[in-house]
Amino acid sequence: MVYVLLELTVHTRAQYKDIVYLQNNIVESTNSSLSMFDLQEVSLVKCGSLCLLNQCCKEFLYSRHNQRCIGVHFADFQSTSAIISLAFSSFEGMLAYQKGCENGWLKFNGHCYKKSSSKATWANAKLECQKMCAYLVEIESKEESDWLATTFLDNANCKSDPFFDCTAWTGGNDLDTEGQYKWDHSNTLMSFTNWHYHEPSLGNPNQALNKDCIDMLRDGVWNDRPCSYLNSVICEKSFNKK
Numbered sequence: 001m002v003y004v005l006l007e008l009t010v011h012t013r014a015q016y017k018d019i020v021y022l023q024n025n026i027v028e029s030t031n032s033s034l035s036m037f038d039l040q041e042v043s044l045v046k047c048g049s050l051c052l053l054n055q056c057c058k059e060f061l062y063s064r065h066n067q068r069c070i071g072v073h074f075a076d077f078q079s080t081s082a083i084i085s086l087a088f089s090s091f092e093g094m095l096a097y098q099k100g101c102e103n104g105w106l107k108f109n110g111h112c113y114k115k116s117s118s119k120a121t122w123a124n125a126k127l128e129c130q131k132m133c134a135y136l137v138e139i140e141s142k143e144e145s146d147w148l149a150t151t152f153l154d155n156a157n158c159k160s161d162p163f164f165d166c167t168a169w170t171g172g173n174d175l176d177t178e179g180q181y182k183w184d185h186s187n188t189l190m191s192f193t194n195w196h197y198h199e200p201s202l203g204n205p206n207q208a209l210n211k212d213c214i215d216m217l218r219d220g221v222w223n224d225r226p227c228s229y230l231n232s233v234i235c236e237k238s239f240n241k242k
């Protein structure tokens with residue numbers, strides 16, 4: 001397996017966008033079943049630019065032989081727009097260029113993260129992330145939780161009450177079954193938790209019934225609260241998944 005870096009800078013709408021692609025000489029069939037575009041006689045730079053300008057483009061495939069360019073969609077964010085399904089055999093001789101984190105996104109352990117400047121209910125926060133082919137953050141370790149808090153939440157402008165300032169939604173919830181917390185996007189039960197010592201609210205059933213969504217406080221610990229609360233939004237995307 002050989003990796004080559006391809007770095008592009010694209011000027012659009014009075015802004016410069018930068019991206020680094022990682023070339024993989026092996027095209028994975030599991031990662032290449034959904035095509036956003038399939039073009040002929042396109043340069044390598046143009047192909048990379050087309051993928052860069054679309055947040056739902058996960059990677060692109062390119063053939064130097066016939067200048068064929070295929071943009072690959074995130075498999076778990078299929079839209080109702082035209083997605084071309086291609087047989088793996090049609091990718092023969094093509095190289096895959098995996099996208100890195102886009103402008104405004106920060107990388108940690110192979111995932112990309114972005115905090116929105118606006119606040120939203122949990123449901124609207126989920127939709128905001130989905131528009132970028134991302135999802136509400138799913139936290140898998142203490143290291144990740146601490147990094148998110150330090151990077152996006154804890155700052156000198158935070159007010160004194162840690163429960164109502166400098167907080168952000170995660171994808172965690174128990175909307176389906178009370179007390180059974182899972183991650184929304186992956187639809188998996190939590191294997192790691194980092195609750196505040198007074199949380200979750202299951203010890204007080206009257207309160208727990210209204211607190212089905214999980215947010216993160218400035219020190220990285222978690223709290224459950226009503227999903228209607230207007231909270232900051234942290235989105236996550238992984239280019240390593242299908």
